[in-house]
Amino acid sequence: MTREKVGGALLTALNAEHAEWRPLLALIEEALREARRPAWAESVPALERPAPLGQPLLSGTVVRLAPRSVRRWVHRVLALAAAGGPAEPLLEAVRSGRLDPRSLFAAAISQDVAGLDNLAQMGGDDRGVLRVVAPIIAMPLLLACREAWSPLVPAAWEDGYCPICGDWPALAEVRGLDGSRHLRCGRCGGDWRTEWLRCPFCGERDHQRLGSLVSDGLERQTIEVCERCRHYAKTVTTFDPIPPEHVVLQDLATLVLDIAALERGYRRAATRGCPVAVDAVAGPSRLRALLRLRS
Numbered sequence: 001m002t003r004e005k006v007g008g009a010l011l012t013a014l015n016a017e018h019a020e021w022r023p024l025l026a027l028i029e030e031a032l033r034e035a036r037r038p039a040w041a042e043s044v045p046a047l048e049r050p051a052p053l054g055q056p057l058l059s060g061t062v063v064r065l066a067p068r069s070v071r072r073w074v075h076r077v078l079a080l081a082a083a084g085g086p087a088e089p090l091l092e093a094v095r096s097g098r099l100d101p102r103s104l105f106a107a108a109i110s111q112d113v114a115g116l117d118n119l120a121q122m123g124g125d126d127r128g129v130l131r132v133v134a135p136i137i138a139m140p141l142l143l144a145c146r147e148a149w150s151p152l153v154p155a156a157w158e159d160g161y162c163p164i165c166g167d168w169p170a171l172a173e174v175r176g177l178d179g180s181r182h183l184r185c186g187r188c189g190g191d192w193r194t195e196w197l198r199c200p201f202c203g204e205r206d207h208q209r210l211g212s213l214v215s216d217g218l219e220r221q222t223i224e225v226c227e228r229c230r231h232y233a234k235t236v237t238t239f240d241p242i243p244p245e246h247v248v249l250q251d252l253a254t255l256v257l258d259i260a261a262l263e264r265g266y267r268r269a270a271t272r273g274c275p276v277a278v279d280a281v282a283g284p285s286r287l288r289a290l291l292r293l294r295s
Helices: 003-017 019-034 038-043 067-082 088-096 101-110 113-122 129-152 244-253 255-263 286-294
Strands: 062-065 171-175 180-184 191-194 210-214 221-226 232-238 279-282
Touching: 003 019, 003 244, 019 067, 019 129, 019 244, 038 062, 038 129, 062 067, 062 101, 067 088, 067 101, 067 129, 101 113, 101 129, 101 279, 113 129, 129 244, 171 244, 221 255, 232 255
Parallel strands: 062 279, 171 232
Antiparallel strands: 171 180, 180 191, 210 221, 221 232
């Protein structure tokens, strides 16, 4: 079965099991479809040199995007979100020019929470809609960055946050016959190996402060917890890596683990893993770029 069919089957299952998620799943499905457009791969910044150890590859990059492409995609996301009602003020703010799509896009890529909140206030969003749709807006470019930059991830990467985009892992995989442990990023699909006895959020290595919760009937899924920071990591056993574009769906599919952890007083990391600075500037249109290549 192809990756597209596997992802489609998971989307169908989630739609059937969680009718309340359908607006969000429709946004994710649209983002995965959008990510296949060549324009996003063409917008990935060329890295002249590897980032310093501990610094995500995305940090300090300049993303050149065709203004029309950015506006089209931001408008599409907000239009889909507005079908449910709450995103209508944001959509109207973009249509009227009160909100700059490129500024919104840059804040979404860099997870600039303060910037997103300012933009939400300017756009009349008093229900936190922008925080929900920002990862969707960023997804096509971040998936393209992971595709291009994965070979550049340092083998010695030891941090708990993603070496591509700096976000905390959405889940962990116990993978293959050797049972190696890999952390996976929900924003870009990043994949990096980590130690077994190490909390990705605070670095705790004391086995007496690290533990796991096992859910009944879910032998291949556990919750790794840390008593020092009280954060947790959902862990699934897999033979092959979860496709990068499906990590966000697996995160939703394992919601029962989040509920179990929250009921026991553990929580997800609320802050960004590692802040990154990204500058989104206007680049040539796709037509202009093709004409330049042809000439």
